[in-house]
Structures are given as structure tokens and as C-alpha cells.
Amino acid sequence: MPWVILTDDGEIAGRLTLSGIVRGPFQSCSMGYWLAEDQTGKGLATEAVRAAVIFAFTKLELHRVQAETLIENVASRSVLAKTGFEQYGLAPRYLKIAGSWKDHLVFQRLNDSVR
Ligand SMILES: CC(C)(COP(=O)(O)OP(=O)(O)OC[C@H]1O[C@@H](n2cnc3c(N)ncnc32)[C@H](O)[C@@H]1OP(=O)(O)O)[C@@H](O)C(=O)NCCC(=O)NCCS
Incomplete structure (x- = not known):
């Protein structure tokens, strides 16, 4: 489920995507x-x-949203901390970034605490 992120002036500032939507017992x-x-x-x-998480938990009725960051991505880790995500692990060589497999911190937000 892809979105564009707009500025107050309606300019395209970026993208946010919810992918790998799995139903059944995982949700x-x-x-x-x-x-x-x-x-x-x-x-x-x-x-x-914040908006995507509310959408995932209310419209999509999911139980969980997960996200990953490079260990050094301080800005992204801060975004996740401010929006209620908790780190639950470190995934070795998780994604291929700029040609090499990089370790990632893995985070989740469960729908028992919508803020
Ligand atoms: C990660 C990203 C989405 C953050 O978006 P953002 O709108 O700038 O986030 P915020 O404005 O809420 O800033 C987040 C925090 O990081 C801090 N920050 C921003 N850039 C930073 C940097 N280069 N180094 C350290 N801290 C930084 C901000 O000061 C802010 O701190 P605060 O929470 O204490 O106020 C954006 O930097 C980006 O698109 N980066 C490249 C792609 C990327 O990394 N995507 C995420 C992959 S997991």
C-alpha cells in the first residue's frame, strides 16, 4: 500500500509504503x-x-507493523521511537544496501497501544 508524503504546500516530499501485508494468524x-x-x-x-500506523490498525485491522533501520540511521530510529515502535532485535545481513548485506535493527509496533 503506497503513499506519497506531501508538504503543507502540496509538494511531494517523499514516500511511505506498507508492504508484505500478511493475514491469517500474523495480521x-x-x-x-x-x-x-x-x-x-x-x-x-x-x-x-503516525498516520500510516493509525491506518494499519483501524482500516486494515492489522495487529502489527514492523520496520527496520540501519544501525547508524539515527534519524529513522528517532522517528520510530517517537511513534511508539520498540526494538526487538538485530537482524544480521538483513538487506542489501549499496551493494552489501547490512545488519539492521528490527522494530515493531503492536495495535494494543494506539497513540
Ligand atoms: C529517516 C528520515 C525518514 C527521517 O525523516 P524526518 O522527517 O527528517 O524525521 P524528523 O524530522 O522527525 O527527525 C527525526 C529526528 O532525527 C533527527 N535527525 C534528522 N537528521 C539527522 C541526522 N542526519 N543525524 C542525526 N539526527 C538527525 C532530527 O533532529 C529528529 O530528532 P528529534 O526526534 O530528537 O526531534 C529521513 O531522514 C530520510 O528520508 N532519510 C533517508 C531514507 C531513510 O533513511 N529512510 C528510512 C529507512 S529505515
Whole structure:
């Protein structure tokens, strides 16, 4: 489920996608997001993640949203902390980024605490 993230002026600032939506006993999805470099630091990703999580738990009726970050991605970790995600592990060589398999921190947000 793809979205664009807009500025207050309606310009496209980035993208957020909920993918891998799995039903059955899992009721879970994965979330990914990015912003144009000149749109970072304004809280846009935090606002977009909040909206996507509410959508996932209310409209999609999912139980869980997961997200991953590179260990050094301080900004993304901060977005997830501010939106109620908890880190539950470290996945070795999880995604191929710029040609090499990188370790990632793995986070989840469960729908028992919509904020
Ligand atoms: C990660 C990303 C989505 C964050 O979006 P954002 O709208 O800038 O997030 P916020 O404005 O809410 O800022 C998040 C926090 O990170 C801090 N921050 C921003 N850039 C930073 C940097 N380069 N280094 C350290 N901290 C940084 C902000 O000051 C803010 O701190 P606070 O929570 O204490 O206020 C954006 O930087 C981005 O698109 N990065 C490239 C793609 C990417 O990493 N996507 C996520 C993959 S997991």
C-alpha cells in the first residue's frame, strides 16, 4: 500500500509504503519510508508514520507493523521511537544496501497501544 508524503504546500516530499501485508494468524505488515534530502528535519516522516500506523490498525485491522533501520540511521530510529515502535532485535545481513548485506535493527509496533 503506497503513499506519497506531501508538504503543507502540496509538494511531494517523499514516500511511505506498507508492504508484505500478511493475514491469517500474523495480521502484520512492513513499513518503509524516505524523504527528499531538503525535506528532512521538519517532522514530516514522524507525521507520516503516525498516520500510516493509525491506518494499519483501524482500516486494515492489522495487529502489527514492523520496520527496520540501519544501525547508524539515527534519524529513522528517532522517528520510530517517537511513534511508539520498540526494538526487538538485530537482524544480521538483513538487506542489501549499496551493494552489501547490512545488519539492521528490527522494530515493531503492536495495535494494543494506539497513540
Ligand atoms: C529517516 C528520515 C525518514 C527521517 O525523516 P524526518 O522527517 O527528517 O524525521 P524528523 O524530522 O522527525 O527527525 C527525526 C529526528 O532525527 C533527527 N535527525 C534528522 N537528521 C539527522 C541526522 N542526519 N543525524 C542525526 N539526527 C538527525 C532530527 O533532529 C529528529 O530528532 P528529534 O526526534 O530528537 O526531534 C529521513 O531522514 C530520510 O528520508 N532519510 C533517508 C531514507 C531513510 O533513511 N529512510 C528510512 C529507512 S529505515
